[in-house]
Each structure stands twice: as structure tokens, then as C-alpha cells.
Amino acid sequence: MTKPLWQFDAVDISTLTRSAEVSVTEMTAAAIDRMNAKNPALNAVVEDLSDQAMARARALDADLASGKPTGPLHGVPLTIKVNVDQKGHATTNGVTAYANDIAPDDAPIVANLLRAGAVVIGRTNTPEFSFRADTDNPLHGRTRNPWGDHISPGGSSGGAAAAVMAGIGALGHGNDIGGSLRFPAAANGAVTVKPGLGRVPAWNPSQKKERGMLAQSMSVQGLIARSAADLHLSMPALIAPDVRDPFHVPLPWRGETPASPVRVGFTRETYDFDLHSEVSKALDTARDALVDAGHVVEEITPPDIRDSGLAGYRALMGEVKVLMGPDIRAHGSSTIQTIFDEYFEQFPPYEGEALLKVMAQRSHYAREWSLLLDRYPLVITPFLPQPFFAPDRDTQGADGVQEVLGSALWSYAMNFMGLPAGSVPSRLADLPHGPQPINIQIVGQRWREDLVVDACVAIEDRVGRMCDPLWVRMGENTSDP
Template sequence: MSSSDLWRLSATDLTTRTKSGEITARDAVSSALDRMNSVNPELNAVVEDLGAEALARADALDRARDDGESTGPLHGVPVTIKINVDQKGHATSNGVPALKDLIAPDDAPLVANLQSAGAVVIGRTNTPEFSFRADTDNPLHGRTFNPWGRHISPGGSSGGAGSAVMAGIGALAHGNDIGGSLRFPAAANGAVTVKPGLGRVPAWNPSQKAERGMLAQAMSVQGLITRTAADLHLAMPTMIAPDPRDPFHVPLPWRGDHPNGPVKVAFTKNTFEYDLHPEVDAALDAARDALTDAGYDLHEVEPPNVYECGRAGYRALMGEVWTLMKQDIEAYGSDTIRAVFDGYFREFPPFLEKDLLEMMAKRSHYAREWSLFLSKYPLVLTPFLPRPFFGPDRDTEGSNGIHEALGSAVYSYSMNFIGQPAGCIPTRLADLPNGPQPVSVQLVGPRWREDLIVDAMQAIEDRVGTMCLPLWDRMG
């Protein structure tokens, strides 16, 4: 492989070469930057180019290796960071023009962890205003596009991250997820991700002026979007390294005990009041068959009711947003984001005051139901969305748009409400009237066992392949 094509390598393959000295960190970073310069003008996935400082850091890593210093597990791997997380000296704008000059005084824990492991940040990726849409557009940086074509939204809120990593701009892309913001972009772009469970990845923004609401703290997590499941096994141990600035971080190892015998997997196609699209049906069958072929023990059985849990949880979150964020949204948000939130409040009537406190208390009831179920079936294979991913601005098209784009995603935000880890992986490339697009499924696992989810996603990937290769053939 020529040095100009190194951007095609997974993080796992790349580190094998950088750590052995076969290639330099500068080689790896230069190739990713060249790819960014080539494709990003059409995508607008990366909205702050950090090429100059990335090359300087790569050179420093190369000198350290030449001097005999030990290399980190992510030595020379190009990564991107979402613009709603602090990176020292750069704006944490969150897609809001009023925050364009909010310069971070220090790195957030995950940025520090990635860089300590030898990763090189090459750019910062786009997000919608306040990082609170299933699509990615804002008045500060504009719209991000999906590399599969403009007929598909790139997802949100980590839409820049998903678009970038699948287009070959960095091998790892940071994102975060309060209701699906890692999994929506993974599904939209054909990437792979695992939403960590509560407390798994240390989180805090040194630039923040106040602590977040309790539900935001309980539902929001930091993670990575990748092109392969193996890269999650490589990089997530770095992400979960402890940081004392997050007092609720749980310092457990990435790998848990190896299962004795075949892992039991509960399997459902239930999409509640939403019609199951034939392409999603086929994607679920592909995942089921791949897991069965890999030796997993599949059982068609219904898990606890995610519709009730998810709708209750998102109504509670909207109650907290109404109470703590609505004033800022009205003061600093665009007409578009204000209209989107009006749609959210209609779709998910906020629990307020006593009702909000009671629903926050009931969260443990839903979590206990899932904990008991997962003690019998350590993995659960579910739909992610009932239909292939929607087009750009679907969530601005009135109540029907909100209902399809976010209302139907109960398998997504239910897992945030109870703090359960959940992975998303593409299993089918659908040939639809507007063009090809990936279709993904979700895997839920026990608390602290993201590794079991990633193992299963790797087993699926070994049989159905990755989506980046047909995408790159299409992009040219």
C-alpha cells in the first residue's frame, strides 16, 4: 500500500505498522489530512482543520519512538473530536454562534486519554445546535452531508463524526450520545459504534459554567464511531481510563469474564406502532443468521417494553430540558432549532415538577427489569430504527417528521434512560429508489459489558463485511 492510501487502514492495522516502525506517525497523519482535504469540502464533516498542529504532534511522536520511548496503544492514529467537547485552545461552540468564542482552558478527559495513548487529533467535527437533533446542521458551520449521498441525513448529533470516519477522515471519530447521537450517525453512514453504559467513560468539560442536569448526567455518554468493530476493542480501553474530574466514573477493565458456553441472545423484530420496513427486516435476519453461524444461541423472545421505557424517559428528559435549557434555546437558538424543540415538546410532552421527580424515580424500575432479563439473555438483538435512515431535515417537517425521525427511535433512547450499553452495526446495503444506503441493527448488553456487544458485532462483521469498501468504491 502506498503512503497516500494509508487513510484506508483501520486503526488496528495502522497501529501495527506505526508501532513496528514500518511507517511513521507523520505518514499516517499526512495521508488522513490529504484525504480530508480531498473529500471534506463536499461533506463539511470537519469544521476546524487542525492539520498544522497534527503534523507537529506526529513528528514529536516519531522522535520519541526513535529515541526508544514506549509507544501508546493508539500511536499515530488520526482521530477527530466533536465540537461540543473541550480541546484546549479551541472553541467548544456546540454549533451555537453565541458560543463561537468559548475557548476551552483544558482538555476534556477523553481528549486527554486519546492523546496520552498516542492518537493525533486532525480536526473537530460538526454537530447541530446544542447537539440536540438527529440531523447535523447549524448556523455557525452549516450542514454536514452523508458520504453515501445527499439523499440521506448524516444523522446527529455526531453527524460530522460519522460522515468523517466513513469517508476516511481519520480512523477513529469521537462522538457522544444522550438519546442516540452515536448510534444515529453510525446507522446513517454505515459505521460501527457502541454507546457505553453509564459511568464507563469519564466526562467533563472544563469550560462549562455550571453542572448539567441530573438526567443529562445519567443519560449522556462519550464514545467512538469507527469503521470496524475491532477498532472499538483497540480504542475503548483508552477511552475508559480513569480521570478524577469525573467523580462518578467506574474504573473497571474493558474485558470482563469470558462466557462459559454459547452466549444466549434474545431476538425481537417488534417495532410497536411503527411499520417494520422490509429492508430492516432483512437486516435483522442477516444479523441473526451471522450470530447463529458464529455459535451464538438465538431465542425469539420479547425483552422488557422499550416503548414504555423510552417514551417515559424522553418525556422526563424533555422536562429537564424545558426547565434548564429552554431559556437558552430561545435566547441563542435559530428559528430552526426553536421549531424543532417545539416539535419535541409536542411529541414528548414534558414531565414537570412532581411528575418529573416521580419518573426519575421510576427509572430504576425500568433498569431493574432489563437487568433481570439480561441475566437470562446477556445480549439482545433489536431493530435500531424501523425504517432505513431518513433524509436531511426530516425533523423540521412538522409533527410527522419529528415522529419518524425521533419518535420511532424508542430502542435508542430507552437505553440512555436506563444507562445500558448498546451497539449499532450495519448488516445490509439496501438498494432504494434514491440510491444505496446502509441499514443497521442494535445489540444491547449487560452493564459494564460493552466488550460482549463488540464481540458480537465483530462476529456479524466477519460474515457480512464492512460498509466502507462499497462506499469508497462509490465515492471514487
């Protein structure tokens, strides 16, 4: 092999380890060495699980040698975000007061990944309360983007995306209530699919009370990868049922084969925000890639997501104010408290009767999109109208919050309606501060994450993986075996 083991994608790793061409112990050691080399500068992984990972790797090698069956992720090194329970480890959620909240058991997503044969090498950073599109907190510190300090790593799964793109594990677990998978994917040039409502079982055994209804209906668990094909390999393991989530939807990963060719809607609409020329070019590339892949792409005027997006985020802010507000005031830093004050100012929370009415209206918004997606099973949209922002932009008053979240209507609207949405890089922009990936979004029919990932694969086939130019920028050898 002419490239180091840490550069292999999850599909290749699974093939190599299941055939015993490379041992899980060798693969895990390579991922840990990469983590030790690059994480000190990035601070993406905030809990090192090297010893535990190596013990598991040896056990998996022994299982293979004894003829025991292997899972689809056999020997794949990955990371888990610190806001999800992993037995015996603190679910800090980026909050100093939670530093010693030790999980009594694994969350469903952790259990599913382990059952599939994955090896957890570390736990990744998140902002306080996992409620920023940037990643910094007083407990673990700031995560940096491997492309450079001029770009935020995104949030709230910023540690996961920075780690994956720097070569620290092939996959990174994350979650998304308003964009927390897609923001960091876009910031780092990674690929992800935000699953639809009910697709991935979710629950934290350490939680002392149930989450609010908006959190239950908008938040989902997922993975960040550097290769779109890795999502086809890994997502079926994530969606395996877990009885602890009573609202999980037990559907297979692959749905019925759609009519061919697949019709795809296309929009450049960014409403009250200017569309940057580089984002426009990224949209064009995504469109052309899907046309070349045999899809029929038509420009459309979609339902106005200003209404659904702002309704959803203001409803979420209403719930946050009541259910999270006391904890934020008691345990949050002055920075996060100031940010939430600005959130509440820019997205006035729905409360009382108004909150009940907007929750009822949610069905109307979802129905409009169901009708559109019946005609166009996929829709290409912008994700952000501008290239990704700089670190701490959301701390810079109303203008900062508007650039970070106000312009992200295409992000949180999909959470409110419970639709799957992928984020995939389709352009490497040459900007004044240096090269920067530009991701676009692909919205899919309900429970058709597989179609979204198919489209991501087609775009990646045309554009290439963004990790390759990143690793060249980092001074790495990226030659193929």
C-alpha cells in the same frame, strides 16, 4: 502497499506506526490530504487542525526513535466533536454565540485519547446544542452524508460519522444522550458502541455550571469507527479513570468470560411503527451471523420499551425545558426553536412531582432489563424501523419528528436505563434512490460493552465493512495490500 494509507483501520495503523514500518508523520499527512480532498464537499470537519497534527506526529516519531513507550493508538488519526473541550479550541456546540468559548483544558476523553497516542486532525460538526438527529447549524453549516444528499448524516455526531466513513481519520469521537452515536453510525454505515452509564469519564472544563441529572445519567462519550475491531483497540483507552468525573466506574474493558455459548435474545418489535422489509432482512443477517459464531439465538418478547423510552425522553425534555430552554430561546436559530417546540408537543415534558416519580420508576425499567440480560447477555433489536431518513426530516412538523425520534424508542430507552448498545451495519439495501446501509442494534449487560463489540465483530465478519462499497461508490480503489 496497494492501497493508500488513509484507508487503513486503527488496528493496522497502530501496528504499522509502532513497528516504524510507516511513520506517524506519513500516516498523519495521508489523513490530512484525504481531509483536504473530501471535506469541502462534506463539511464534516469544521476546524482544521493540520498544523497541530503534523507537529504532534513528528513528536511521536521522535519519541519512538528515542525508545519511549508507545500507546495503543500511537499515530492513529482521529477527530473530536466540537461539543467537547479541547484545550485552546472553541467548544461551539454548533451555536454561533459560543464561537469564541475557548476551552481552558482537555476534557477527560480528549486527554485519554492523547495519552494513548492518537493524533487529532480536526474537530467535527454537530447540530445546534447537539440536540438533533441531523447535523446543520448557522455557525458551521450542513454536514453531508458521503452516501449522498438523499440521506441525512445523522446527529448529533453527524460530522464524526461522515468523516470516518469518507476516510477522514480512522476514528471519530462522539457522544450520545438519546442516540447521537448510533443515529450517525446508522446513517453512514459505521459501527459504534454507546457505553453504559459511568463507563467513560466525562466533564467539560469550560462549563460554567453542572449538567442536569438527566443529562448526567443519559449522556455518554464514545467513538465511531468503520471497523468493529477498532473499538476493541480504542475503547480501553477511553475508559481510563479521570478524577474530574466523580461517578466514573473504574472497571476493565474485558469482563469475565461468559458461559459458552452466549445466549442472545432476538426481537423484531417496533411497536406502533411498521417494520421495513430491508430492516427485517438486516435483523435476520445479524441473527444468522451470531448463530454461525457459536451463539444461541432465541426469539424473545422483551419488556415493553415504549414505557421506558417515552418516560426517559419526556423526563429529559422536562430537564431541557428548565435548564436549556433559556439558552435555546436566547441563542438558538428559528429552526432549532421550532424543532424544540415540536419536541415539547410530541414528548410532553415531565415537570415537578411527575418528573420525580418517573425518575424513581427508572429503577423499575432498568431492573426488568437486568433480569432479561441475566438470561440473555445480548439482545438484537431494530434501531430504526425504517431506512434512515432524509435531511431536515425533523423540521417537517409532527410527522417528521415522529419518524426521526418517535420511532427511535430502541435508542433513547437504552440511555434512560444506562445500558450499553452497539450499532453495526448488517445489510446494504438497494433502495430506489440508491444503496443505503441498514444498521441494527445490540443491547448488552451493564458494563459489558466488550460483549457487544464481540457481536459487532461477528456480524461484520459476515457482512463486511460498509466503507468498502461506499468507497467504490465514491470512485476509490479499495484493493488490499
